[in-house]
Amino acid sequence: MKIVVIGGFGFVGRAVTDELRKKGFDPVQLSRRNGLDLLNLGDAKSRLESIKPDIIINCAAHSGSLHYITEYAADVVHDNSQIILNLYTIMKEVCPSAKIINPLSNCSYPGNSDIQRESEWWCGPVHKSVWSYGNTRKILKVVAECYAIQYGIRSINFLVPNAYGPGDSTDPNHTHALNGMIIRMHKAKQRGDDVFEIWGTGSPIREWIFVRDIARLFSLVIDKLDSQVDPINVAQEKGYSIKEIAEIIKRLLKYEGRLVFNTEYQDGDPKKILDDTLFRERFPDFQFIDIEDGIRQTIEYYRNALEG
Ligand SMILES: NC(=O)c1ccc[n+]([C@@H]2O[C@H](COP(=O)([O-])OP(=O)(O)OC[C@H]3O[C@@H](n4cnc5c(N)ncnc54)[C@H](OP(=O)(O)O)[C@@H]3O)[C@@H](O)[C@H]2O)c1
Incomplete structure (x- = not known):
């Protein structure tokens, strides 16, 4: 084939x-x-x-x-x-x-x-x-x-x-959203930044x-x-707010700065998740990776890619 x-x-x-x-x-x-x-x-x-x-x-x-x-x-x-x-x-x-x-x-x-x-x-x-x-x-x-x-x-x-996940670009302007946050927070940690700014309230769920x-x-x-x-x-019908994602990345990266939310930037829609009814009927045995494991593997990829 x-x-x-x-x-x-x-x-x-x-x-x-x-x-x-x-x-x-x-x-x-x-x-x-x-x-x-x-x-x-x-x-x-x-x-x-x-x-x-x-x-x-x-x-x-x-x-x-x-x-x-x-x-x-x-x-x-x-x-x-x-x-x-x-x-x-x-x-x-x-x-x-x-x-x-x-x-x-x-x-x-x-x-x-x-x-x-x-x-x-x-x-x-x-x-x-x-x-x-x-x-x-x-x-x-x-x-x-x-x-x-x-x-x-x-x-x-x-x-x-x-x-999100390993294999994406290392330029935060050309990566997908969650990967971009990992890169930016990794760099903030390396520089010793006290604060990490997130655009919007952090409440939108995706x-x-x-x-x-x-x-x-x-x-x-x-x-x-x-x-x-x-x-x-391709659905889990499970969302995480931007704030929750940022907190997971901060914990796994061991970044000690403070997360601040710049509310001058507008939030997008409050919630966007996918209904999983039909996916579960069609693929009842398919298991998705736990989000923390996925983020851990992604951080590992970026550590290697950014630090050489
Ligand atoms: N990433 C996500 O979050 C996500 C989520 C849902 C669905 N998807 C879908 O998955 C697909 C791939 O997304 P991705 O995130 O992997 O995008 P990507 O990283 O930007 O990759 C796109 C690929 O398309 C190739 N390409 C662009 N123009 C081309 C052309 N004229 N002829 C041949 N190849 C061309 C690019 O390679 P060259 O520049 O070498 O041509 C590149 O390898 C898209 O349909 C996207 O909508 C992605």
Whole structure:
């Protein structure tokens, strides 16, 4: 079975690749870094034609911080739409019987939902702060469905909350939120800072997923890509406030400064967690890592990465 992980050197793609290798598969990692640019249809088609994959795990995206995806909204919507259209065009032409797994970020849920249920995914606009990127996740689902109807291409789409874990960038401006807090607090500790500032009240509650849990789930489903519900939440239905996360990181890092909350910055929505009913029905035995263990492993990764 030939598996390709597109975006395979990114945060999620790398974790998926590592997990597949652990399971004895031999996935091919692809991205612009080694010559697969999905914005270039002709070249990308030749590359995938030479592999003829059976499974594609699609971790390619042009994403970034809330600030970034707003400032570059047009580029973000253009590139992601193009990546999606080109990828499905290529599949139709070179590997129509391949299956594809798409992790969709849960920022594509309606902006006003605190418990995110699959049945309500289409029931309202995404939040303005993620307008460009969140809507491209909806485009991905629409394209997947239309290519299933006309060409029989099989996709499975997972709705995934904010990820954290080892393997992400070491630049806090380019990491995912929880990882960024670990980097900043690690540096605050090294400098001996007395206070660590967090933007907002710290009260918003969010659901988090360890990146290796996403990878374990994908490696479980590659043989049996089917789902009655699509997209399906990858959910624990469990959230932690930003303050709770900061306190766990502070304790595990043994940082002795004080956490201060700068309330001049606005909080986002008070709560965003994913309903886990359908996930539990579909994957009753799947165990997620405990958040403290996950944060401990992430701190270890950053200690090594930042201190060399
Ligand atoms: N991280 C999270 O918290 C999270 C949560 C839920 C869902 N997801 C989803 O998981 C997927 C991957 O996210 P991530 O966090 O791993 O992002 P990431 O770290 O930014 O990785 C994205 C990857 O896409 C590749 N890429 C970008 N443009 C490309 C192009 N034109 N052609 C080919 N490859 C291209 C990049 O590599 P090059 O620059 O080398 O091309 C990079 O490897 C996304 O769909 C995201 O929505 C992520």
